[in-house]
Amino acid sequence: MGRPTMNDVARSAGVSLKTVSRVVNGEATVDPALAARVRAAVASLGYRPNLGASMLRRNDRRTRTIGVLLEDVSNPFSAAVNRAIEDESRGRGVHVLTGSLDEDPVRERDLAVAFARRHADGLILAPTAPDQGYLATDWQPGTPVVFVDRPPTGYRGDAVLATNRSGTAEAVRHLVARGHRRIAFLGDAPRIATARSRRQGYRDAMREAGLPTCETVAPDCGAEAATLALLTLPARPTALFTAQNLITIGALRALRRLALQHRVALIGFDDFPLADLLDPPVTVVAQDPVAMGRAAARALFERIDGHTEEPREISIRTMLIPRGSGELLPA
Amino acid sequence: MGRPTMNDVARSAGVSLKTVSRVVNGEATVDPALAARVRAAVASLGYRPNLGASMLRRNDRRTRTIGVLLEDVSNPFSAAVNRAIEDESRGRGVHVLTGSLDEDPVRERDLAVAFARRHADGLILAPTAPDQGYLATDWQPGTPVVFVDRPPTGYRGDAVLATNRSGTAEAVRHLVARGHRRIAFLGDAPRIATARSRRQGYRDAMREAGLPTCETVAPDCGAEAATLALLTLPARPTALFTAQNLITIGALRALRRLALQHRVALIGFDDFPLADLLDPPVTVVAQDPVAMGRAAARALFERIDGHTEEPREISIRTMLIPRGSGELLPA
DNA sequence: CTACTGCAAGACAACGTTGTCTCTCGATTC
DNA sequence: GAATCGAGAGACAACGTTGTCTTGCAGTAG
CATH class of the missing domain: 3.40.50.2300 (Response regulator)
Structure with a gap:
C-alpha cells in the first residue's frame, strides 16, 4: 500500500473523487457538511496531494519550479545571488532547483537539459560555456531564461550584469x-x-x-x-x-x-x-549580488507571466568602497 | 500547440506510442531501423520526455529529487553543506531543492510540507523548530529524513553532527x-x-x-x-x-x-x-561542513536505497587550528 | 505442410489528478 | 401549479507516460 490517493479519501468519506478534488483545492461550491467529512478523511489517512499528477492535468502546465545554475553555490557571490532568488521566489510559491557549474561547459548543458526534462518554468543562468546556442535545441522554446553575472552568447535573453x-x-x-x-x-x-x-x-x-x-x-x-x-x-x-x-x-x-x-x-x-x-x-x-539575484528573479517571473518584450540588459551598479588599501600613496 | 509529446513523435515516425517509449528508454527490443526513425523524429520535433508524467506511471515512484533545508544558503557554513550535498547527488542523477529557514519554525514546517507534496525522495534538514514531531503527520512516513548540524527532537532519523x-x-x-x-x-x-x-x-x-x-x-x-x-x-x-x-x-x-x-x-x-x-x-x-554535507547525503541515499537499520548519529570531528589569537597569554 | 516457438510491435489500461458535462433536486417565478 | 433556474455533486475523459497483455509474423521442428 503506497501513499493514499484522492480515491482513497473519497471512498473513506463516502463522496465522489471530484468532490475531494474540490475540497482540496478550496473551491467554494461544496456543502460544508461534506467538506468537513472530506477534511476529516484527509487528516485521518494522512493524504497529501500529488503535485506531479496535478501538474500533468492542470491547464496552466506550471511546475512552480525554476532552475538556477551558478558558478558554485558555496562561493559567497553565487550564494548571495542564490539566496536572493530564493527570497524572491518564496512569495510566489515557486521552488528552486540549484546547480553548480564550476566553469564546466558540459555541466552547464547537462543541467539545462535535466531541468528542461523536469519542465522547470524558467531558468536563471550564470553562463560558463563559450556559447549558449545549445539552448535553442536543448531548452524548451518559449520557456524563459534570464542570464545573471555574465551575458549570453548565441542566445537571446534578459541579462542582469554588474557595471x-x-x-x-x-x-x-x-x-x-x-x-x-x-x-x-x-x-x-x-x-x-x-x-x-x-x-x-x-x-x-x-x-x-x-x-x-x-x-x-x-x-x-x-x-x-x-x-x-x-x-x-x-x-x-x-x-x-x-x-x-x-x-x-x-x-x-x-x-x-x-x-x-x-x-x-x-x-x-x-x-x-x-x-x-x-x-x-x-x-x-x-x-x-543580492540586487542581482533579485533583479534576475523578477525579470524571470515577468517573462513567466507572459511579458514578451525585447530582451533587456539590466545593470546593477557597483560601488567603490574606500577603506585604506586603495588610498595609499605611491612611495 | 504546446511541447511535443510521445504521441506526436509516434505519429511523425509512423510507429506506435509504445515503440517511442521503448526507444526513449533505451530498451533493446526495437528494430534498429525503427529506432533510427524514432530518433530522427525526436530530434526534428525537439521532443523532450515529461519526467512528471513518467514518474506518475513508473513503478518505483521516484522523483529523483531531494529537499535540503538549511539555516541560510548564503552563509558560508550552510553554503558549503549545500554544495557537498549537491556533489554527492550529482552522480546519482538526483537534483536538489533548497530552502533557507532563517531560524523560523513556521518556514521549516511549510517547506517540509511543500517538498512532501512534490514527492521528494528524501529530506536533509538542519532543524530550527523546537520540535520535529510535525514530520510524523506532515512528512510522508517511509520517506527518509536525515538531520544535519542539529539533532532532531520528537522524530527519529539519522543525524550528522559536529563534535x-x-x-x-x-x-x-x-x-x-x-x-x-x-x-x-x-x-x-x-x-x-x-x-x-x-x-x-x-x-x-x-x-x-x-x-x-x-x-x-x-x-x-x-x-x-x-x-x-x-x-x-x-x-x-x-x-x-x-x-x-x-x-x-x-x-x-x-x-x-x-x-x-x-x-x-x-x-x-x-x-x-x-x-x-x-x-x-x-x-x-x-x-x-563539506564532510557533514557529504555524510548526510550518503546516509540519505542509503535510506532511499532501502537501508532500514536503527537511526544512527554520525559525528564529524572538529579541529582546533591555533593561529595566534588563542595563544595570547594573560596579561 | 502443419503446428509450434519466440520475439518485435502494437493495443489498452493505469498512474493521480483536474476540466467539462450531465444529472438531480429544491427554490423561484409567473 | 407548471416551468424555469441554479447550484451542488457525480460521471467521465484527458494529461503524458509505462506496465501488461495481445497480435502478427518469421523461423523451426515434426
Missing part, C-alpha cells in the same frame, strides 16, 4: 588621482566575459591618464605566485587592481609575505567579509 | 593551559541545540580546571555590543570563547575598538575565510 567596466575604470581613476602611475591589473582569463569587461575598464582609465598598461592573467589558485612575481620586478607597480575575489586574496597574501601591504596600494573587484578588519582595510569595488 | 561539546572543551582547555583563569563564553540562545552543546563543553572544561564560569548570550547582531560590555567590566576576562561565526566577528570588532586584540585571547567556533590574515590571526575550532 564591470565602468566600476573598474572608476577604481583605476581613484588610484591615478592619488598619483599612481605604475598600476598593474591582475585578472582572470579573457575567456570569461566579466574578466574582459573589467580589463576594458582598466584600459579605459589608463588610456585616459596616458599611462602604460601592465596586465597579468592570474589563475585562481596561482594568484599569490603571480603577484609575487609582479612585485619583485625591477620597476614594480605602486598599485594593484585585482579583478576578482580570489585574486584579491592571493594578492593580499603576497603583499603580506613581502611586508609591502602598507606600501603598495590595492583595490579589488568584489567585496568580501572582513575586508574592513584587515590591515590595512581593503578598498574594493563592491558588487551587489 | 560541538568536545571540540569546545578542547579549545577551552587550550586557553586554560596558557594560564587563563577568567575565560568568558559568548554563545547563542540555548534554544539552539548546538549552542547548548558548546556551552556544555565550556562548562566541562571549566569545571575540570576548577574555574568559575562566565556566560553571555550574544544575539548575532548584538555580538559586538555584548563583547564591549564584557570587556569593560572591572575584572575583565583575559580570554574569550565565541561559540559561533557571527559572534566571533562581532567580538573581533569589539576587541579592535578597544585596542585589546593583542591582550585578550580569543578562540572562535567555526572557521571563516581570512581568519589567518587578521592581526592577530584567529584561532578557531574548525568544523568540516
Whole structure:
C-alpha cells in the first residue's frame, strides 16, 4: 500500500473523487457538511496531494519550479545571488532547483537539459560555456531564461550584469588621482566575459591618464605566485587592481609575505567579509549580488507571466568602497 | 500547440506510442531501423520526455529529487553543506531543492510540507523548530529524513553532527593551559541545540580546571555590543570563547575598538575565510561542513536505497587550528 | 505442410489528478 | 401549479507516460 490517493479519501468519506478534488483545492461550491467529512478523511489517512499528477492535468502546465545554475553555490557571490532568488521566489510559491557549474561547459548543458526534462518554468543562468546556442535545441522554446553575472552568447535573453567596466575604470581613476602611475591589473582569463569587461575598464582609465598598461592573467589558485612575481620586478607597480575575489586574496597574501601591504596600494573587484578588519582595510569595488539575484528573479517571473518584450540588459551598479588599501600613496 | 509529446513523435515516425517509449528508454527490443526513425523524429520535433508524467506511471515512484533545508544558503557554513550535498547527488542523477529557514519554525514546517507534496525522495534538514514531531503527520512516513548540524527532537532519523561539546572543551582547555583563569563564553540562545552543546563543553572544561564560569548570550547582531560590555567590566576576562561565526566577528570588532586584540585571547567556533590574515590571526575550532554535507547525503541515499537499520548519529570531528589569537597569554 | 516457438510491435489500461458535462433536486417565478 | 433556474455533486475523459497483455509474423521442428 503506497501513499493514499484522492480515491482513497473519497471512498473513506463516502463522496465522489471530484468532490475531494474540490475540497482540496478550496473551491467554494461544496456543502460544508461534506467538506468537513472530506477534511476529516484527509487528516485521518494522512493524504497529501500529488503535485506531479496535478501538474500533468492542470491547464496552466506550471511546475512552480525554476532552475538556477551558478558558478558554485558555496562561493559567497553565487550564494548571495542564490539566496536572493530564493527570497524572491518564496512569495510566489515557486521552488528552486540549484546547480553548480564550476566553469564546466558540459555541466552547464547537462543541467539545462535535466531541468528542461523536469519542465522547470524558467531558468536563471550564470553562463560558463563559450556559447549558449545549445539552448535553442536543448531548452524548451518559449520557456524563459534570464542570464545573471555574465551575458549570453548565441542566445537571446534578459541579462542582469554588474557595471564591470565602468566600476573598474572608476577604481583605476581613484588610484591615478592619488598619483599612481605604475598600476598593474591582475585578472582572470579573457575567456570569461566579466574578466574582459573589467580589463576594458582598466584600459579605459589608463588610456585616459596616458599611462602604460601592465596586465597579468592570474589563475585562481596561482594568484599569490603571480603577484609575487609582479612585485619583485625591477620597476614594480605602486598599485594593484585585482579583478576578482580570489585574486584579491592571493594578492593580499603576497603583499603580506613581502611586508609591502602598507606600501603598495590595492583595490579589488568584489567585496568580501572582513575586508574592513584587515590591515590595512581593503578598498574594493563592491558588487551587489543580492540586487542581482533579485533583479534576475523578477525579470524571470515577468517573462513567466507572459511579458514578451525585447530582451533587456539590466545593470546593477557597483560601488567603490574606500577603506585604506586603495588610498595609499605611491612611495 | 504546446511541447511535443510521445504521441506526436509516434505519429511523425509512423510507429506506435509504445515503440517511442521503448526507444526513449533505451530498451533493446526495437528494430534498429525503427529506432533510427524514432530518433530522427525526436530530434526534428525537439521532443523532450515529461519526467512528471513518467514518474506518475513508473513503478518505483521516484522523483529523483531531494529537499535540503538549511539555516541560510548564503552563509558560508550552510553554503558549503549545500554544495557537498549537491556533489554527492550529482552522480546519482538526483537534483536538489533548497530552502533557507532563517531560524523560523513556521518556514521549516511549510517547506517540509511543500517538498512532501512534490514527492521528494528524501529530506536533509538542519532543524530550527523546537520540535520535529510535525514530520510524523506532515512528512510522508517511509520517506527518509536525515538531520544535519542539529539533532532532531520528537522524530527519529539519522543525524550528522559536529563534535560541538568536545571540540569546545578542547579549545577551552587550550586557553586554560596558557594560564587563563577568567575565560568568558559568548554563545547563542540555548534554544539552539548546538549552542547548548558548546556551552556544555565550556562548562566541562571549566569545571575540570576548577574555574568559575562566565556566560553571555550574544544575539548575532548584538555580538559586538555584548563583547564591549564584557570587556569593560572591572575584572575583565583575559580570554574569550565565541561559540559561533557571527559572534566571533562581532567580538573581533569589539576587541579592535578597544585596542585589546593583542591582550585578550580569543578562540572562535567555526572557521571563516581570512581568519589567518587578521592581526592577530584567529584561532578557531574548525568544523568540516563539506564532510557533514557529504555524510548526510550518503546516509540519505542509503535510506532511499532501502537501508532500514536503527537511526544512527554520525559525528564529524572538529579541529582546533591555533593561529595566534588563542595563544595570547594573560596579561 | 502443419503446428509450434519466440520475439518485435502494437493495443489498452493505469498512474493521480483536474476540466467539462450531465444529472438531480429544491427554490423561484409567473 | 407548471416551468424555469441554479447550484451542488457525480460521471467521465484527458494529461503524458509505462506496465501488461495481445497480435502478427518469421523461423523451426515434426
